Amino acid sequence: MQLARVIGDVIATCKDPNLVGQKLxxxxxxxxxxxxxxxxxxxxxxxxxxxxxxxxxxxGREASFPFLPxxxxxxxxxxxxVDHWATEGDxxx
Amino acid sequence: MQLARVIGDVIATCKDPNLVGQKLxxxxxxxxxxxxxxxxxxxxxxxxxxxxxxxxxxxGREASFPFLPxxxxxxxxxxxxVDHWATEGDxxx
Amino acid sequence: MQLARVIGDVIATCKDPNLVGQKLxxxxxxxxxxxxxxxxxxxxxxxxxxxxxxxxxxxGREASFPFLPxxxxxxxxxxxxVDHWATEGDxxx
Amino acid sequence: MQLARVIGDVIATCKDPNLVGQKLxxxxxxxxxxxxxxxxxxxxxxxxxxxxxxxxxxxGREASFPFLPxxxxxxxxxxxxVDHWATEGDxxx
Amino acid sequence: MQLARVIGDVIATCKDPNLVGQKLxxxxxxxxxxxxxxxxxxxxxxxxxxxxxxxxxxxGREASFPFLPxxxxxxxxxxxxVDHWATEGDxxx
Numbered sequence: 001m002q003l004a005r006v007i008g009d010v011i012a013t014c015k016d017p018n019l020v021g022q023k024l025x026x027x028x029x030x031x032x033x034x035x036x037x038x039x040x041x042x043x044x045x046x047x048x049x050x051x052x053x054x055x056x057x058x059x060g061r062e063a064s065f066p067f068l069p070x071x072x073x074x075x076x077x078x079x080x081x082v083d084h085w086a087t088e089g090d091x092x093x
Numbered sequence: 094m095q096l097a098r099v100i101g102d103v104i105a106t107c108k109d110p111n112l113v114g115q116k117l118x119x120x121x122x123x124x125x126x127x128x129x130x131x132x133x134x135x136x137x138x139x140x141x142x143x144x145x146x147x148x149x150x151x152x153g154r155e156a157s158f159p160f161l162p163x164x165x166x167x168x169x170x171x172x173x174x175v176d177h178w179a180t181e182g183d184x185x186x
Numbered sequence: 187m188q189l190a191r192v193i194g195d196v197i198a199t200c201k202d203p204n205l206v207g208q209k210l211x212x213x214x215x216x217x218x219x220x221x222x223x224x225x226x227x228x229x230x231x232x233x234x235x236x237x238x239x240x241x242x243x244x245x246g247r248e249a250s251f252p253f254l255p256x257x258x259x260x261x262x263x264x265x266x267x268v269d270h271w272a273t274e275g276d277x278x279x
Numbered sequence: 280m281q282l283a284r285v286i287g288d289v290i291a292t293c294k295d296p297n298l299v300g301q302k303l304x305x306x307x308x309x310x311x312x313x314x315x316x317x318x319x320x321x322x323x324x325x326x327x328x329x330x331x332x333x334x335x336x337x338x339g340r341e342a343s344f345p346f347l348p349x350x351x352x353x354x355x356x357x358x359x360x361v362d363h364w365a366t367e368g369d370x371x372x
Numbered sequence: 373m374q375l376a377r378v379i380g381d382v383i384a385t386c387k388d389p390n391l392v393g394q395k396l397x398x399x400x401x402x403x404x405x406x407x408x409x410x411x412x413x414x415x416x417x418x419x420x421x422x423x424x425x426x427x428x429x430x431x432g433r434e435a436s437f438p439f440l441p442x443x444x445x446x447x448x449x450x451x452x453x454v455d456h457w458a459t460e461g462d463x464x465x
Contacts, residue, residue, distance in 0.1 A: 008179050008181060010149065013176055015172060019172060024094075039124065051181055071158045073156065
């Protein structure tokens with residue numbers, strides 16, 4: 001998974017039927033120092049994250065597991081909201 | 094998923110039987126400022142997007158979900174047409 | 187999927203039994219201006235492409251769909267030969 | 280798989296139900312000279328690795344195999360703790 | 373798939389039960405000129421490759437196909453030993 005921050009959302013009236021009712025969020029991947037790294041992506045959200053929150057996202061086929069048996073066509077899903085993380089020798093939140 | 098713009102199409106007479114009848118579109122991934130980022134890719138389209146439209150695409154195994162039970166051999170599918178997106182503190186369309 | 191050109195082939199006597207009889211081609215991914223982009227990869231071919239032809243390739247799990255029910259251990263498959271592609275305002279082949 | 284070092288952990292009270300009880304570790308991918316390469320990622324752990332240990336991680340759908348039949352929504356799993364590795368002509372640990 | 377050279381191996385006493393008995397090899401991806409490209413990775417091997425040999429590797433879910441019905445948690449597998457490869461106008465081995 002990847003650390004990320006929710007930075008916005010996407011409105012799409014016309015979308016795949018299995019995405020109807022799914023919130024679509026813009027997420028910016030982060031490094032352990034909370035700095036942006038890599039491309040902004042579009043994620044669905046199975047944990048109720050809000051704008052500005054730090055989360056972690058899962059990619060690929062696994063991103064759709066929380067919606068089974070519905071076959072939601074997503075490749076990125078927010079699966080946790082981060083309280084804090086810590087690396088050797090320090091504590092970061 | 095990834096924000097992208099439809100920039101063209103691909104004509105291929107000889108292709109896998111499960112791709113026959115599928116529109117093949119060239120898509121340019123975008124960043125939140127609508128600027129191109131990364132490689133142009135070839136996508137199928139399950140929502141009827143047209144040239145110049147901003148969309149979001151899903152990659153990998155999930156790209157073929159909308160076509161089940163047909164096993165369409167695609168790794169990229171346009172699954173939504175973007176009305177607009179917004180990031181913290183501003184509104185972009 | 188990704189635009190690519192077939193630039194050669196690979197001979198391998200010793201290989202996984204499910205790859206026996208599969209042609210193994212070297213493909214160079216292309217941008218819309220027909221210029222090389224990214225790494226040369228090894229693909230199987232379900233459409234009969236030849237050296238020098240422009241094609242599009244599918245990656246990942248989907249690459250093996252055309253061979254089902256055989257479980258061919260490939261992550262890249264040529265699934266179409268390109269006649270031409272066109273982008274906004276011009277026509278490229 | 281990829282060589283990596285466990286450099287920390289992530290605390291998340293609110294997460295997908297199938298991740299409850301899973302330790303979430305920060306891992307830094309390594310090159311064969313033990314130097315960091317690429318982004319820090321979040322992994323689950325099926326072998327009991329601890330901070331500072333060198334491990335190897337598996338990505339994608341396969342990362343969730345060790346948890347079957349539970350469908351754990353992870354795309355990265357620590358599947359081994361490295362004793363040492365060796366390259367042609369030398370021995371590194 | 374990707375061309376690669378076997379450059380070493382990894383010893384791991386503590387690993388996922390489904391990896392026990394699998395040889396773990398370090399592989400360096402190669403370009404068509406036999407030069408290293410990209411990160412060194414850890415692969416399992418279903419064809420009996422040895423140190424220094426040029427091979428091709430398959431990534432992702434497909435990497436575990438040769439071990440079915442065992443669900444080996446690997447995302448990279450050596451599926452062929454290269455005799456030689458050829459590109460337009462020359463012959464390389």
